[in-house]
Structure formats: structure tokens, C-alpha cells
Amino acid sequence: MxxxxxxxxxxxxxxxxxxxxxxxxxxxxxxxxxxxxxxxxxxxxxxxxxxxxxxxxxxxxxxxxxxxxxxxxxxxxxxxxxxxxxxxxxxxxxxxxxxxxxxxxxxxxxxxxxxxxxxxxxxxxxxxxxxxHLYRLGTLTAPQRRPEGQGRITGGEEREQVVRWCREFCVDVGEQSSIDLIDAGSWGDSRFGDRHFTFWETPDGTPVSMAAATSIVGGMVRVDPVYTPARLRGRGYAGAVTVEVSRAALAAGATDVVLFTDPANPTSNTLYQRIGYTHVADFAGYKFSYGAPQAG
Incomplete structure (x- = not known):
């Protein structure tokens, strides 16, 4: 001790x-x-x-x-x-x-x-x-203007697109460690390897946005990541797919549904608050460097 x-x-x-x-x-x-x-x-x-x-x-x-x-x-x-x-x-x-x-x-x-x-x-x-920022879901509220289409759980045949979109997400947020793991073929070792992914797809079946969630642990599900390709943003897809994943988490028995947001992105922070997420706390990560040992 x-x-x-x-x-x-x-x-x-x-x-x-x-x-x-x-x-x-x-x-x-x-x-x-x-x-x-x-x-x-x-x-x-x-x-x-x-x-x-x-x-x-x-x-x-x-x-x-x-x-x-x-x-x-x-x-x-x-x-x-x-x-x-x-x-x-x-x-x-x-x-x-x-x-x-x-x-x-x-x-x-x-x-x-x-x-x-x-x-x-x-x-x-x-x-x-x-x-x-850490947010926790309060009362889930669907967007007032729901885009056409529907949410759909991804299948194994769509893994290539899921991996590609996760990598694009990491490029957007500067998450180099995950990019390195994905590029090395170590998908299972990345933080996305154990996620459950959902697409939002248009009426013709084209995926336009993606959200993922962890399995329930201790009553908690974390929504992570949420990604829409740049050319498709501003159409309500991210909000719709986040609501879909959040609703599924509640239906599965989660008592706490949470997600992290970039403090520098007012659009996403506003979006999540609009659909029922409330701010809980702020988090941070620091990386350390160590000097090389001297010879002799």
C-alpha cells in the first residue's frame, strides 16, 4: 500500500x-x-x-x-x-x-x-x-426541420466507407494518432474499432452522414464520432443521425448518453444543445516529452 x-x-x-x-x-x-x-x-x-x-x-x-x-x-x-x-x-x-x-x-x-x-x-x-466540452443528454428533441431520409445501422460490407469517413474525421480534428493506426491497418486498435455505426441516408439510399456509439458500460453510451463530409454539411444530416443514435441508446437501456464537442466549433455545440444535450464539464489532454538519456 x-x-x-x-x-x-x-x-x-x-x-x-x-x-x-x-x-x-x-x-x-x-x-x-x-x-x-x-x-x-x-x-x-x-x-x-x-x-x-x-x-x-x-x-x-x-x-x-x-x-x-x-x-x-x-x-x-x-x-x-x-x-x-x-x-x-x-x-x-x-x-x-x-x-x-x-x-x-x-x-x-x-x-x-x-x-x-x-x-x-x-x-x-x-x-x-x-x-x-462534455455534454449529457437531457430530453431528446428532434430537429424542427428533419431532412429527408432515414437512419440505418451499417453492415460489414460498408466497413471501407466507415473507415474512410473516420479517417476524414480525424484529419478534420487533427487526430494524428488515430490516422496512424488506420493507415497501418490497425483499425481494431484505434478508438473506433469497437464502435457501432449508423448512417443517415437519403431516400435513394445514399449515405450522407455518420454517427457512432459505444456499447453500454455502466449504463452509459458515448456518441463518437459524428461526421458529415464537407460538401454535404449544413443540410441537417448531422443532427438527424445524432438523434437517431441517441434514441437507439435510450431504447437499449442507457441511463446516460454523452458526447464530446470541440469548444472552437460553435456550430456543433449549438446543434447538440438544440437536440437536448447539456454541458457537464470541460476536459483536456496533455502530452509529455522526455529528454533522451545522455551517452555514458
Whole structure:
């Protein structure tokens, strides 16, 4: 056991047995840990990863107050922590020799950890690579002007188009890590590999927009991504397909339907609010750099 009641393990089943209720207690706020850890659990069960992830839980008074997870690819995910708690965790991880490639969390936690990590390790200045608003669905409201056509779940024969549109989405938002995985043929390792995709298609059957959703984890479904090719935007397709996917998530039993938006895109933020999504929190991601060891 580490100071301040941080407990670390590589046993994902034991971790979920002890911290699962905490993660499910706030499914909207914890949406990324829920989906990331579930993906790690599935991959570990299939022995897909030779190197295990590291999981930690912060306990106080016999209750879990926060968690972290460090994936084999170096992503450090955190639930909300105070400045003091992030500094303590940074000291723990640095002392154990861990070197996360990046951290993602709510804005305040991610920023505090990035500052502590730089101070503790002497690395380069952390660089922001992700800023986003988190929205949660309240009352789903269909657009007043619904475009002609209908939503349709994609089939396996449409994977090529799904992959192509996901790559175009990543180019639009500057998500280079996913582009690299797609180009390397590692679709299953990308963040899109476990999604369920829906097309919005015109009456003649032509797909014009796409939205995807995660499986239900802890009662939560995250809509991600939503993409319409540039030449087809401004016609209501994105709103229509988002409503379709959101309605399907509710029908499947989801209690929390969430999505992330780019703060710099007022069009998408306005659209999602119009169909019933409300702002919950802001999130951020920082990537770390480490100096090369000196010879000798």
C-alpha cells in the first residue's frame, strides 16, 4: 500500500471489483475511464496485450474516492483529483518509474497533473493536444426541420466507407494518432474499432452522414464520432443521425448518453444543445516529452 491510501494493481478484475461501483456512480463524468477500462478488460481476456495496464484507486474512509489507469500505450486517465492529490500521484508514478505519454482528465485535474509531472520529472513543457466540452443528454428533441431520409445501422460490407469517413474525421480534428493506426491497418486498435455505426441516408439510399456509439458500460453510451463530409454539411444530416443514435441508446437501456464537442466549433455545440444535450464539464489532454538519456 502506498501513502495516502493509493492502491496499485495490474489485476483488472480485482480493480473493477473494488472500484467498479465508484466508476458507475457518475457514468457521464467517468465515461472515458468506463470505456477505456472495458476495452482493456476485453483485450486482456483475449491475451491481446503482452504488457498489462496499471490501475490505481484512492481510498479514504473505506471508500474509493478516485482512480487512475495507465494503458500499455501510455495513456494516463484520471477521475477528478485535487491539486494535492495530483501532486501525490505524480510523485508515486515517477518514483515507480512510469513514463506516461499523455494524460486526459477533466480540465482542472489534467492541468494540475501536467504541472506536477513536469516539476517532478524535469521533462519538457506539457503540450495540450485535446480540449473539449462534455455534454449529457437531457430530453431528446428532434430537429424542427428533419431532412429527408432515414437512419440505418451499417453492415460489414460498408466497413471501407466507415473507415474512410473516420479517417476524414480525424484529419478534420487533427487526430494524428488515430490516422496512424488506420493507415497501418490497425483499425481494431484505434478508438473506433469497437464502435457501432449508423448512417443517415437519403431516400435513394445514399449515405450522407455518420454517427457512432459505444456499447453500454455502466449504463452509459458515448456518441463518437459524428461526421458529415464537407460538401454535404449544413443540410441537417448531422443532427438527424445524432438523434437517431441517441434514441437507439435510450431504447437499449442507457441511463446516460454523452458526447464530446470541440469548444472552437460553435456550430456543433449549438446543434447538440438544440437536440437536448447539456454541458457537464470541460476536459483536456496533455502530452509529455522526455529528454533522451545522455551517452555514458
Amino acid at each position: 502506498l501513502p495516502d491510501d493509493w492502491h496499485l494493481t495490474q489485476d483488472i478484475d480485482d480493480f473493477l471489483a473494488r472500484a467498479g461501483d465508484f466508476l458507475r456512480s457518475r457514468p457521464a463524468l467517468h465515461n472515458t475511464p468506463l470505456t477505456d477500462i472495458e476495452k482493456l478488460r476485453i483485450r486482456r481476456a483475449a491475451e491481446h496485450d503482452a504488457e498489462a495496464a496499471v490501475f490505481g484507486r484512492l481510498e479514504s474512509g473505506g471508500e474509493v474516492r478516485a482512480i487512475f489507469y495507465l494503458t500499455p500505450r501510455g495513456r494516463l486517465g484520471l477521475t477528478p483529483l485535487s491539486v494535492e492529490q495530483t501532486d501525490t500521484l505524480a510523485a508515486h508514478l515517477a518514483g515507480l518509474g512510469h513514463s506516461p505519454a499523455n494524460v486526459i482528465a477533466d480540465h482542472d485535474t489534467a492541468s494540475a497533473f501536467a504541472e506536477s509531472w513536469q516539476r517532478r520529472t524535469g521533462g519538457g513543457v506539457p503540450v495540450v493536444f485535446w480540449r473539449t
